[in-house]
Amino acid sequence: MFLSDVERTETIKACRHCPMCNVADRVAQLVCRESYGPRGRGAILFAIDQGLLDWDETIADIMYTTQNDGLIQEWCVGNYDHEELVLDARAKLFEKGLAPEGVVKFIEGIRAGQSKGLSPEEILSKAKITAEPNADILLFCGCGPRESEAETILETSRIFDRVGIKFQVLSEEPCCGWPLYQLGDLEGAKEFSVNVAKKIKDSGASTVVVLDADCYRMLLTRNGRFGGDLKGIKVVPIVSLLEEWIDSGQLKVTQKISDSVTYHDPCAFARYCEEIDSPRKILNMILDGELKEMDRTGRLANCCGAGGMLPIHRPDLANKAALLRLEEAQATGASILATGCPRCQSTLTRATSSGAHKGLRITNLVRLVAIAAGLVE
Amino acid sequence: MPKDLLFDVILNEIADIVGHEDVTVREAERIAYSMDVYLVSQIWLDGGQKPPRPDWIVFPESTDEISRLLKMASRHGIPVIPYGGGTGSQGGTVPLYGGMLIDLKKMNRIIKIDEKSFTVTVQPGVNGQHLEWTVNKKGFTLAHYPASIYGATVGGYVAARGSGTLSTKYGKAEDMVINMEIVLPSGEVIRTLPVPSHACGPDLLQLFVGSEGTLGVITEITMRLDPIPEERRWRAYLFDDIRKGLEAGRRIMTKRLRPCTIRLYDENSTQRIVKTVLGLDVAGSYMVIGSDGDKRCVDLEMETIHEICTDQNGEDLGPELGEHWWKHRYDFYFPPLNLMLPQMFGTIETTATFDRIYDIYTAKKHVIEKEFKEWGTTYIGHFSHWFPWGVMVYDRFIIDKPPQDPHEALQLHTEIWGKAARTSIQHGGILNDHHGIGFKLGWLMPEQYGSAWQVLQGIKDHLDPLGIMNPGKLGFSRRCK
Numbered sequence: 001m002f003l004s005d006v007e008r009t010e011t012i013k014a015c016r017h018c019p020m021c022n023v024a025d026r027v028a029q030l031v032c033r034e035s036y037g038p039r040g041r042g043a044i045l046f047a048i049d050q051g052l053l054d055w056d057e058t059i060a061d062i063m064y065t066t067q068n069d070g071l072i073q074e075w076c077v078g079n080y081d082h083e084e085l086v087l088d089a090r091a092k093l094f095e096k097g098l099a100p101e102g103v104v105k106f107i108e109g110i111r112a113g114q115s116k117g118l119s120p121e122e123i124l125s126k127a128k129i130t131a132e133p134n135a136d137i138l139l140f141c142g143c144g145p146r147e148s149e150a151e152t153i154l155e156t157s158r159i160f161d162r163v164g165i166k167f168q169v170l171s172e173e174p175c176c177g178w179p180l181y182q183l184g185d186l187e188g189a190k191e192f193s194v195n196v197a198k199k200i201k202d203s204g205a206s207t208v209v210v211l212d213a214d215c216y217r218m219l220l221t222r223n224g225r226f227g228g229d230l231k232g233i234k235v236v237p238i239v240s241l242l243e244e245w246i247d248s249g250q251l252k253v254t255q256k257i258s259d260s261v262t263y264h265d266p267c268a269f270a271r272y273c274e275e276i277d278s279p280r281k282i283l284n285m286i287l288d289g290e291l292k293e294m295d296r297t298g299r300l301a302n303c304c305g306a307g308g309m310l311p312i313h314r315p316d317l318a319n320k321a322a323l324l325r326l327e328e329a330q331a332t333g334a335s336i337l338a339t340g341c342p343r344c345q346s347t348l349t350r351a352t353s354s355g356a357h358k359g360l361r362i363t364n365l366v367r368l369v370a371i372a373a374g375l376v377e
Numbered sequence: 378m379p380k381d382l383l384f385d386v387i388l389n390e391i392a393d394i395v396g397h398e399d400v401t402v403r404e405a406e407r408i409a410y411s412m413d414v415y416l417v418s419q420i421w422l423d424g425g426q427k428p429p430r431p432d433w434i435v436f437p438e439s440t441d442e443i444s445r446l447l448k449m450a451s452r453h454g455i456p457v458i459p460y461g462g463g464t465g466s467q468g469g470t471v472p473l474y475g476g477m478l479i480d481l482k483k484m485n486r487i488i489k490i491d492e493k494s495f496t497v498t499v500q501p502g503v504n505g506q507h508l509e510w511t512v513n514k515k516g517f518t519l520a521h522y523p524a525s526i527y528g529a530t531v532g533g534y535v536a537a538r539g540s541g542t543l544s545t546k547y548g549k550a551e552d553m554v555i556n557m558e559i560v561l562p563s564g565e566v567i568r569t570l571p572v573p574s575h576a577c578g579p580d581l582l583q584l585f586v587g588s589e590g591t592l593g594v595i596t597e598i599t600m601r602l603d604p605i606p607e608e609r610r611w612r613a614y615l616f617d618d619i620r621k622g623l624e625a626g627r628r629i630m631t632k633r634l635r636p637c638t639i640r641l642y643d644e645n646s647t648q649r650i651v652k653t654v655l656g657l658d659v660a661g662s663y664m665v666i667g668s669d670g671d672k673r674c675v676d677l678e679m680e681t682i683h684e685i686c687t688d689q690n691g692e693d694l695g696p697e698l699g700e701h702w703w704k705h706r707y708d709f710y711f712p713p714l715n716l717m718l719p720q721m722f723g724t725i726e727t728t729a730t731f732d733r734i735y736d737i738y739t740a741k742k743h744v745i746e747k748e749f750k751e752w753g754t755t756y757i758g759h760f761s762h763w764f765p766w767g768v769m770v771y772d773r774f775i776i777d778k779p780p781q782d783p784h785e786a787l788q789l790h791t792e793i794w795g796k797a798a799r800t801s802i803q804h805g806g807i808l809n810d811h812h813g814i815g816f817k818l819g820w821l822m823p824e825q826y827g828s829a830w831q832v833l834q835g836i837k838d839h840l841d842p843l844g845i846m847n848p849g850k851l852g853f854s855r856r857c858k
């Protein structure tokens with residue numbers, strides 16, 4: 001959908017014999033199979049186009065076993081959009097009814113509105129916080145945070161409160177459609193994009209502040225292309241607001257953080273939306289010491305394991321990828337791994353359950369800001 | 378026994394060794410494993426035909442599993458094809474006769490970094506760039522930078538006698554290897570001597586270096602490491618023509634200087650590649666040269682190099698263009714900057730002593746440009762990988778509009794290769810410098826070696842009497858049924 005026919009053909013032709021980004025494909029490195037790397041995928045798609053192969057479950061397994069995190073395109077000197085090529089293949093597989101069973105079930109769940117999370121209002125009311133129904137700013141929490149990182153939502157609202165800025169939430173916040181887009185249900189992604197845009201428009205807010213990096217990318221760069229209408233509405237990630245508030249003194253830092261901290265760049269922020277500087281500026285302002293950077297940061301950062309909805313089809317590999325990222329964090333000697341996205345946060349936190357990486361705490365940048373502002377212990 | 382049953386029998390025997398998870402016979406995967414980067418399988422696929430595919434693809438994790446796999450293969454007499462990164466350009470991993478392809482990428486452990494002796498011991502499937510990143514953290518470098526580093530494995534480096542951009546100082550893969558463990562076709566596991574320098578008879582280690590999977594599977598490798606140099610400096614020069622540049626290079630090497638890189642582009646490449654990738658639009662012969670090590674040594678070496686180059690009328694283009702080249706040295710190999718089908722092309726590189734290299738270059742240029750004129754063939758070359766006694770010319774033919782029919786394309790391809798390779802041999806060169814032989818050049822090996830070929834074939838026959846190891850490669854006669 002996001003590749004024209006010509007771009008798709010050119011990408012397949014470029015990738016089908018090219019081993020140059022193999023090292024950038026972490027899942028291919030974990031799976032250790034040529035067929036699961038960029039070149040293998042290119043060759044397989046080429047063979048399908050040549051009429052030498054038919055779409056089948058094997059190909060589905062291959063196309064869904066990747067993080068699809070933008071690192072391949074980043075690595076590629078020719079800037080071929082291999083990730084979008086994979087999404088195109090997933091869409092074809094889904095349409096043909098060949099997507100893996102777990103993926104289909106997950107999609108059905110989303111379409112049926114099954115979300116394990118509470119609504120934003122329910123989360124806020126538990127902490128006796130009330131949003132302002134007609135506020136100009138709308139806080140878009142995202143399914144991930146509502147499901148497993150409700151604290152981040154609460155800390156964000158406390159920061160809003162401290163700065164004295166009112167915000168509203170969507171009473172029945174819908175999914176932004178990101179998971180459907182990633183998993184190949186493009187019709188679903190369209191429906192959800194249109195729906196979420198309408199709800200946002202109907203709220204009357206002029207600015208949407210987004211907590212989750214993937215939701216941010218979806219609303220900023222994909223919603224319109226899926227038919228959603230967010231014209232005239234500003235979409236900003238929470239990190240850029242936080243930077244602005246601290247920098248301008250609207251949010252006072254009352255206690256700098258003395259722990260040593262490293263930062264994980266969410267793929268959707270760093271690679272797709274150029275959100276690299278804000279988190280670092282924030283950390284510079286709230287840390288006592290220097291930020292301990294990992295070897296691979298910014299546009300070249302490795303994924304936390306959740307990219308491309310990998311945990312749905314291969315949670316084992318997603319966990320392995322997360323463990324590798326934790327190792328990279330631990331190598332910096334930091335005791336805190338902060339990230340700008342609740343989805344990365346929960347993926348990395350889950351991976352610590354094995355007991356490895358003792359002494360490394362995973363947290364959200366929002367939380368660190370809340371601590372520095374004296375809002376949280 | 379009907380084939381289908383035998384196929385299943387073997388599949389189950391493989392699964393008994395590595396587990397069902399680590400063997401696949403799925404068609405999509407067989408397609409993905411039907412090619413390395415040799416043009417011929419690609420031409421086949423582009424022509425709408427399936428290239429030869431492996432019957433079974435296996436992912437072992439230990440030497441023991443490989444040993445058992447080879448015993449099983451010997452029992453059934455089935456071909457075995459070792460596969461590293463599949464970045465080889467000679468068809469070395471193409472399963473010409475089908476059989477069992479062994480992908481070694483699961484054997485990717487870095488076993489030991491010996492910080493005292495400056496060596497690293499690895500399993501063969503470790504990715505080249507991954508290894509480099511790992512040893513860099515400890516202050517070392519493997520100093521082996523082939524342009525395929527992002528995809529190639531250390532096993533492939535050694536098995537194909539590879540070379541990297543810094544080979545002029547640090548040597549080729551064969552100079553870096555200290556010792557190895559090998560599983561012979563019989564399944565027996567052997568080790569070479571602990572160190573490569575000895576007076577204990579002929580060199581067993583080097584017998585397996587460059588064997589391209591035809592004599593066994595390399596399962597463990599100890600390589601030399603170097604310290605990350607304190608300084609690495611670059612400079613570019615522009616010579617009036619290739620002869621002047623060659624003479625400058627010869628003088629540098631015979632003065633026994635040890636630059637890490639000398640890369641001299643002929644006039645055609647300077648126009649074609651240097652212009653596209655570096656944005657430098659100049660006429661003449663472009664040379665980039667680098668020196669690294671202790672800062673004081675680099676100062677002195679660069680000063681002497683500068684004297685030699687300017688003495689040959691080389692125009693000093695300064696350090697920036699050299700540094701730019703170093704930073705972008707792999708860009709040339711990414712699509713769309715690389716050569717790709719539908720163009721037909723081949724890297725026909727050879728190495729020779731200084732007294733012969735220019736003649737080889739001109740003779741090959743003549744053959745390619747004149748004898749294949751009707752195809753509008755272009756010949757380009759650069760000289761890299763310099764030795765104390767000679768240099769390699771990395772030359773290529775390029776045909777922008779080759780025949781569409783895969784059979785005709787293959788015929789033309791074979792003719793060009795035959796002419797180019799024989800011209801190299803006739804003028805005192807060799808079939809290949811660092812890409813290896815595979816099946817691309819295997820048919821010319823007996824010509825290259827003459828009466829000495831019987832020695833290599835005899836060794837092959839002795840070690841692999843059933844001919845199961847990578848049949849059709851390196852020019853060995855096929856025994857496997």
Ligand SMILES: Cc1cc2nc3c(=O)[nH]c(=O)nc-3n(C[C@H](O)[C@H](O)[C@H](O)COP(=O)(O)OP(=O)(O)OC[C@H]3O[C@@H](n4cnc5c(N)ncnc54)[C@H](O)[C@@H]3O)c2cc1C
Pocket residue numbers: 019413414458459460461462463464465466468469470481501522523524525528529530531532533534535536537538539540541542588589590591593594595596710811812813815847850
């Ligand atoms: C873009 C590009 C640039 C390149 N640039 C260079 C360069 O600068 N320098 C250079 O030297 N080469 C270069 N090559 C060629 C190729 O990358 C090298 O030959 C590389 O060393 C091959 O490694 P591999 O792991 O991919 O081997 P493969 O292609 O997998 O295998 C090569 C051969 O070795 C055998 N083999 C592999 N592993 C083992 C093992 N463990 N035991 C026994 N046999 C084994 C295979 O059977 C095959 O015959 C380039 C290739 C590409 C695509």
Ligand code: SF4
Pocket residue numbers: 014015016018019020021022038039072073075076077078079080081082711712
């Ligand atoms: S994305 Fe670029 S580097 Fe990766 S396989 Fe495709 S062409 Fe090669």
